[in-house]
Amino acid sequence: MKTYTLGMIGLGTMGRNLLLNMADHGYQVTGYDKDPKMLKTLEEVGKAHDLKGFASLEDFVQSLELPRRIVLLVPAGPIVDSVIQELEPLLSKGDLIIDSGNSHFTDTSRRAAELAEKGFHFFGMGISGGEEGARFGPSMMPGGDKAAYSAMKEILEAISAKVNGEPCVTYIGPGASGHFVKMVHNGIEYAMMQLLAETYDILKNGLGYTNEQIHRVFDQWNKGRLQSFLMEVTAEVFAFTDEKTGKLLVDMIKDEAKSKGTGKWTSQVSMDLQLPIPTINEAVSSRDLSKFKSLRVELSEAFPHATKIAENQQKVEAELEQALYAAMIVSYAQGLHLLWQASITYEYKLNLHEIAKIWRGGCIIRAELLEDIYQAYSKNPELEHLFSDSAIQDKLKATVPDLRKIVGLSIENGIPVSAYASALTYFDSLRTKRLPSNLTQAQRDFFGAHTFERTDEEGIFHALWNQPTL
Ligand SMILES: NC(=O)C1=CN([C@@H]2O[C@H](COP(=O)(O)OP(=O)(O)OC[C@H]3O[C@@H](n4cnc5c(N)ncnc54)[C@H](OP(=O)(O)O)[C@@H]3O)[C@@H](O)[C@H]2O)C=CC1
Numbered sequence: 001m002k003t004y005t006l007g008m009i010g011l012g013t014m015g016r017n018l019l020l021n022m023a024d025h026g027y028q029v030t031g032y033d034k035d036p037k038m039l040k041t042l043e044e045v046g047k048a049h050d051l052k053g054f055a056s057l058e059d060f061v062q063s064l065e066l067p068r069r070i071v072l073l074v075p076a077g078p079i080v081d082s083v084i085q086e087l088e089p090l091l092s093k094g095d096l097i098i099d100s101g102n103s104h105f106t107d108t109s110r111r112a113a114e115l116a117e118k119g120f121h122f123f124g125m126g127i128s129g130g131e132e133g134a135r136f137g138p139s140m141m142p143g144g145d146k147a148a149y150s151a152m153k154e155i156l157e158a159i160s161a162k163v164n165g166e167p168c169v170t171y172i173g174p175g176a177s178g179h180f181v182k183m184v185h186n187g188i189e190y191a192m193m194q195l196l197a198e199t200y201d202i203l204k205n206g207l208g209y210t211n212e213q214i215h216r217v218f219d220q221w222n223k224g225r226l227q228s229f230l231m232e233v234t235a236e237v238f239a240f241t242d243e244k245t246g247k248l249l250v251d252m253i254k255d256e257a258k259s260k261g262t263g264k265w266t267s268q269v270s271m272d273l274q275l276p277i278p279t280i281n282e283a284v285s286s287r288d289l290s291k292f293k294s295l296r297v298e299l300s301e302a303f304p305h306a307t308k309i310a311e312n313q314q315k316v317e318a319e320l321e322q323a324l325y326a327a328m329i330v331s332y333a334q335g336l337h338l339l340w341q342a343s344i345t346y347e348y349k350l351n352l353h354e355i356a357k358i359w360r361g362g363c364i365i366r367a368e369l370l371e372d373i374y375q376a377y378s379k380n381p382e383l384e385h386l387f388s389d390s391a392i393q394d395k396l397k398a399t400v401p402d403l404r405k406i407v408g409l410s411i412e413n414g415i416p417v418s419a420y421a422s423a424l425t426y427f428d429s430l431r432t433k434r435l436p437s438n439l440t441q442a443q444r445d446f447f448g449a450h451t452f453e454r455t456d457e458e459g460i461f462h463a464l465w466n467q468p469t470l
């Protein structure tokens with residue numbers, strides 16, 4: 001019987017395409033999916049490589065070289081546990097399982113500990129790039145069992161995206177760091193997508209642009225410093241016609257955004273770590289808010305408003321480009337700051353320079369701007385916050401004034417721009433020497449004797465606020 005170097009469980013969008021990618025690079029690989037339709041699809045798309053899958057998990061496992069290498073690309077959550085449970089009795093000690101789905105990092109920690117106790121290798125690996133990335137070169141974020149990663153390094157480097165000949169995959173760090181970094185990647189993805197959605201709103205409802213004009217703007221920006229995968233995708237959306245109606249498809253899509261959880265987890269963890277990422281939070285909330293359609297319709301009738309910006313269109317368009325650039329910097333800065341904190345709290349020993357490097361290609365948040373971010377962390381791998389880098393400071397100085405204009409104009413005209421506004425206030429808060437938090441501390445001490453620290457003396461203090469002073 002033919003033996004295979006690696007087996008994939010889950011032959012959907014990601015698994016099937018990653019397997020094809022491996023086959024393109026000359027690896028003898030196979031797959032298993034509980035859905036027979038997926039096996040058929042794999043055979044059809046993998047004809048050139050004689051790619052075949054198994055309908056029986058037992059036969060699939062038996063076909064793999066020892067020690068076995070099995071990648072899971074099944075839906076995150078309990079399905080991952082049930083697949084592992086089914087696999088366990090069929091495996092030999094020393095076999096390796098890689099969970100490459102969007103698993104929650106705490107699940108990954110638990111699974112790694114449970115499997116290590118049973119003598120199996122396991123590591124979690126975030127993957128980004130969607131269908132096309134999986135097929136032709138994704139960015140991958142493996143973390144955990146380093147020896148096990150070494151056994152996969154060659155394959156992963158071969159199939160990954162390349163930037164200047166360098167693979168967009170690197171060992172991220174111990175524990176569940178790979179899945180943690182992928183989660184934060186998705187948080188940044190949410191922020192970027194929300195900023196692009198708000199930009200669309202300003203262009204459409206503020207400036208009254210047609211879809212053709214909106215396409216032209218995004219397409220043009222994608223040729224400059226705002227070049228990114230998400231910008232490219234957005235430009236293409238505004239040129240895609242619905243076969244059914246002949247209109248642009250985007251106009252036929254319900255304005256209620258869905259999500260699978262990684263953005264929400266990023267916000268939840270940021271709260272736990274007390275490390276603010278308000279633009280990512282706003283992006284999560286905006287998707288949730290969009291679901292209240294009937295309430296929005298009711299309130300749009302109760303509070304009707306015009307959104308037209310009465311200013312020169314070209315001037316506002318140019319300011320918007322600047323504003324978006326500033327807000328994109330802020331989005332990456334928040335995500336990377338969260339990684340900086342997580343590295344300390346969870347002892348992940350994250351190398352932000354390497355992370356920025358592997359995000360430059362293959363992944364959903366790849367962008368021209370990541371090259372500058374990579375340079376910032378190359379200059380100073382210990383950089384706590386992106387805003388401390390002098391080149392990034394120059395970019396912010398040049399673009400934040402227009403971010404302020406765009407936020408002001410949008411708010412004045414009733415256009416909801418929570419991501420833009422939060423990016424600006426995050427910037428303003430961080431560059432404020434003395435925030436009004438002294439008042440918060442005074443209030444806490446007043447009503448709850450929670451104490452405060454003084455500016456002129458070390459120690460913890462409490463005032464008798466209710467006793468009148470002379
Ligand atoms: N799509 C994307 O762009 C990205 C997805 N991811 C993550 O990758 C993972 C896979 O995503 P994706 O490929 O999109 O998902 P799909 O739903 O397209 O594919 C998952 C496949 O796994 C199969 N499956 C489910 N349960 C089992 C089981 N017990 N045994 C074997 N096969 C099973 C499914 O079959 P059935 O449909 O019959 O249930 C399906 O064919 C997820 O964690 C996702 O979050 C990560 C990055 C990008």
Ligand SMILES: O=C(CO)[C@H](O)[C@H](O)COP(=O)(O)O
Pocket residue numbers: 102127128129130186189258259260261262263364
């Ligand atoms: O991981 C991904 C991209 O990086 C997936 O596409 C993910 O599903 C996106 O998240 P959501 O479905 O919540 O928008």
